Structures are given as C-alpha cells and as structure tokens.
Amino acid sequence: MTLAIETEGLSRRFGERLAVDQVDLQVPTGSVYGFLGRNGAGKTTTIRLLLGLLRPTAGRARICGIDVVRDRPAAARRVGALLEAQGLYPHLSGRENLDLTRRLLALPRGEIDRVLELVELRAAAGRRVAEYSLGMRQRLGLARALLGEPSVLILDEPSNGLDPEGIAELRGFLRDLPGRSGATVLLSSHLLGEIEQTASHVGILCAGRLVSQGRLDALKAGLPAELLVGTDAPDAALAIARQHGFEVEAGPEGLLARLAAGEGIEQAAAALNQALCAAGLRVHALVPRPRSLESLYHLAGADAAPSPAA
Numbered sequence: 001m002t003l004a005i006e007t008e009g010l011s012r013r014f015g016e017r018l019a020v021d022q023v024d025l026q027v028p029t030g031s032v033y034g035f036l037g038r039n040g041a042g043k044t045t046t047i048r049l050l051l052g053l054l055r056p057t058a059g060r061a062r063i064c065g066i067d068v069v070r071d072r073p074a075a076a077r078r079v080g081a082l083l084e085a086q087g088l089y090p091h092l093s094g095r096e097n098l099d100l101t102r103r104l105l106a107l108p109r110g111e112i113d114r115v116l117e118l119v120e121l122r123a124a125a126g127r128r129v130a131e132y133s134l135g136m137r138q139r140l141g142l143a144r145a146l147l148g149e150p151s152v153l154i155l156d157e158p159s160n161g162l163d164p165e166g167i168a169e170l171r172g173f174l175r176d177l178p179g180r181s182g183a184t185v186l187l188s189s190h191l192l193g194e195i196e197q198t199a200s201h202v203g204i205l206c207a208g209r210l211v212s213q214g215r216l217d218a219l220k221a222g223l224p225a226e227l228l229v230g231t232d233a234p235d236a237a238l239a240i241a242r243q244h245g246f247e248v249e250a251g252p253e254g255l256l257a258r259l260a261a262g263e264g265i266e267q268a269a270a271a272l273n274q275a276l277c278a279a280g281l282r283v284h285a286l287v288p289r290p291r292s293l294e295s296l297y298h299l300a301g302a303d304a305a306p307s308p309a310a
C-alpha cells in the first residue's frame with residue numbers, strides 16, 4: 001500500500017493548548033479518506049500542517065513521499081486544497097478567479113474549462129462571484145483545487161453551505177474522483193452520514209489525538225454487534241438486561257444492547273429474550289442493527305467528552 005499522505009508524531013501547540021497531538025495519519029493512494037471529529041478536535045489545524053501553512057511543533061508530514069517542511073514547494077505542487085476561507089475575489093467572475101490561479105501554476109488555458117465542466121459551473125463562469133450562491137462559491141473553490149490535476153485533494157468541510165441536492169452531487173463527484181483521475185481525497189467533516197456514504201477510509205480525531213483509523217468496512221466489521229430491543233416497559237427491560245450482564249442503553253428507537261466482541265448474536269438474542277420474558281415483559285422486537293460509522297465514532301469516544309481544546 002502506498003501512502004499519498006503520511007504523518008508521524010505530527011503535533012502543533014498554540015501556547016498551552018495542544019491542538020494536534022502526535023498524529024500518525026496514513027492515507028492510502030486512491031482512497032477517499034474521511035477525516036472526522038467534532039468542532040475544535042484539530043482537523044483544520046492538521047490540514048494547515050499538511051499544506052505547510054503552519055509549522056509543526058513536532059513530527060513530520062509527507063505528501064506523496066515529499067516532506068512538507070523540507071520541500072514545501074514540491075509538496076504544494078502535488079496538492080489542491082479547498083479551505084473554509086476560500087479567498088475568492090467577489091468582483092471578478094468565476095472564470096477570472098480561476099485564471100489567477102491558472103497563471104500562478106503556469107497551466108494551459110484549456111484547464112479552466114476542464115475544471116468548470118467538472119463542477120458544472122460552465123454556464124455561470126462569466127458572472128461575478130458576488131452574485132454566486134454559497135454552493136456555487138463552494139464549487140468554484142473546488143474547481144480551483146482541481147486545477148492542474150493534483151495527485152492529492154484536501155477539502156476542509158466541503159459540504160458547508162450546500163443544500164441537500166448539492167451535498168448529494170458533491171458526494172457522487174468525490175466518490176468517483178479516485179477512479180476517474182487516480183487522485184486521493186482527504187475531506188474533513190463532522191457529518192458522519194456524509195462520510196459514511198463517501199469515504200473508503202476514515203480517521204477519527206478527538207481532542208487532537210487520532211483515536212481510530214483504517215478502512216471503513218474493516219473498522220465496522222470489527223465492531224461488536226448490536227441488538228435493538230422493543231418492549232412494552234423499556235425502563236424495566238433496561239434494568240433486567242443489565243442484571244443479566246448486557247451492556248445496554250436507551251435510544252430513540254428502543255433499547256440498544258451492545259454485545260461483547262466475538263459474542264454470537266443469535267445466542268445473545270435468545271438469552272436476552274428469555275431473561276425479559278421470564279420477568280414478565282412483552283418483547284415485540286429483537287433486531288440486529290447494522291454496524292455503523294456512528295457506533296464506531298461513539299466507541300472511539302469521539303462524541304463523549306467535549307474536547308479540552310474546543
């Protein structure tokens with residue numbers, strides 16, 4: 001497995017605050033890597049370190065094998081980025097905005113039409129950016145990141161400001177991008193549903209530390225199974241299930257029993273059903289729940305304590 005982005009012990013301190021704490025990112029070439037974490041977890045700081053916009057306090061980052069601190073220009077040539085502060089000029093047209101970057105990168109003129117086509121902004125390219133909707137600006141920012149066909153795309157919260165239709169379009173676009181162009185995509189987000197549908201790999205950041213990382217399907221497969229339990233007396237069922245050694249919590253859809261790693265789901269369901277029925281409760285549902293990114297996020301502790309850095 002070759003890595004498009006790799007960090008070792010990457011850390012960044014702001015005064016007393018350790019915003020990024022010994023992060024070892026491994027982003028395989030050709031992956032769509034969802035970089036998750038609640039607000040203040042350190043995603044943007046990590047991205048700024050990857051782009052060489054900030055210097056690390058410790059550790060190192062490599063883009064396509066190039067050390068970002070030692071050889072920033074060479075690393076920068078391999079990356080296209082979309083950051084929250086986009087730096088678009090509102091009085092210029094979309095095309096003119098792209099042209100500024102195109103000239104800076106010494107790319108041929110045709111490159112502008114190629115990226116406009118990709119983000120479907122060709123028809124609006126002559127209009128001033130001041131007249132663009134937030135979603136159009138976001139797509140223009142994406143078009144600019146795509147100029148020069150970079151090997152690595154780094155996108156900080158790319159779905160910000162997009163309506164549900166725009167989010168769905170972006171999702172399809174990003175999911176297909178590695179297959180179409182061979183590019184690797186790292187996108188940060190706090191939207192689990194978005195990442196679950198888009199990413200092949202994830203990394204979860206919590207209070208500056210990377211608490212989970214890997215192929216999304218493999219990480220999900222390694223999660224303990226869960227059973228959703230419907231009864232007519234959830235409070236009593238919760239107590240009884242706990243007495244019988246089940247790890248249970250009350251959720252919006254009913255009781256959620258989390259099985260121990262390796263515990264057989266059929267056996268556990270039968271034992272739980274028996275315990276509840278023996279106590280005189282009526283069980284009307286006992287359903288295995290698909291393993292989800294939400295469970296992974298929860299078990300990694302990323303949604304628990306607010307990050308001290310936040």
Ligand SMILES: Nc1ncnc2c1ncn2[C@@H]1O[C@H](COP(=O)(O)OP(=O)(O)OP(=O)(O)O)[C@@H](O)[C@H]1O
Binds near residue numbers: 042
């Ligand atoms: N230039 C700075 N000076 C001081 N503290 C900073 C600076 N930049 C970031 N921080 C702090 O570092 C921590 C991590 O911030 P960061 O923006 O990286 O988080 P994030 O995960 O991207 O969150 P968000 O989604 O809200 O942008 C926060 O506590 C933030 O206040």
